[in-house]
Amino acid sequence: MTALAQILLLAAAGLGSTADSTETIAARYLALTFAQQYDALEDVYAEDVFFVDPTGDVWNGPGSKGVHGAGSLIALQKSWGLTSADFAIDEQFAVGEYALFRGQLTWTTRSNPDGVTTDFMTIIRVVDGKVAERHDYGNYLGAFGGSMSDEIHANAETSEDVGAKYFHAYLDQRHDVMEQLYDAEVSFQDPTAAYFGGQSSALYQGRDSVVTMMARVFQTISNLAFDVEDAWFSNHHAVFMGTVRFTLVAAAAGTPEDVTFEHSAVFVITVVDGLVVAHRDFVDYSTFRDQLEAAGG
DSSP: HHHHHHHHHHHHTTTTTOOOHHHHHHHHHHHHHHOOOOGGGTTTTTEEEEOOOGGGGTTTHHHHHHEESSSHHHHHHHHHHHEEEEEEEEEEEEEETTEEEEEEEEEESSSOOOEEEEEEEEEEETTTEEEEEEEEEEHHHHHHHGSHHHHHHHHHHHHHHHHHHHHHHHHOOOOOHHHHHEEEEEEOOOOOGGGOTTTTTTTTSHHHHHHHHHHHHTTTTEEEEEEEEEEEEETEEEEEEEEEEEEHHHHHHHHSSSSEEEEEEEEEEEEETTTTEEEEEEGGGGHHHHHHHHOOO
């Protein structure tokens, strides 16, 4: 069974539901997208849908800067000239309004009928039954490295070096080291933390704001670790995928003892001029309450 067929089956499972899940709607959307059923997307997209592929900066196209509006996004998708696409999904999860799919994307175009395969991830936000946001990340340097400039290769090496230093400082909870690696205008956000409500998924902007937030979070957790299943570096981006583990102190967890949690996660770190300008986390918190209840919370 092809990956597209698997997506179609998942999407079909919720077609008769009046309250389709985020994952079902996102899967249906992917099926339409990779089948090049672009006109049908008008009924799937929110009117003010937003799309961005930061890793598309290797081509400096409009998608890497962000596209707003259903009409503009459909026009962009048509301009890609896809003749076929197959997404072999290695992992997927949905939490709150967000669904994440990652794996290998293979596609052909009119100008490249032989096809290209790349590591690929898409995060889809569903609001009121419509696709409101889509964020793509692809290892395009890995797929097209031979045709990329020396500058892009050099950027990727810097992203790997700085991204790894920052990643390990983050896991070691060394916000002092992290501060040294931050650009003055750095931003941090974990959109999937909206699962917890309140300001959990807030966007923090500026070095002082991010450092203060990190220091506050680090007071409530310990033993932060990340089992890396895969990682890649493309131009200004370092992407780490795997399983995050952390221990939440009893006072924060509301339990008699500290509680250790384990979640699938993706961390994306953006590096420009040797400094971290953005950090985004995407975490499968959907099992958080089950793990908390198992610990007596």
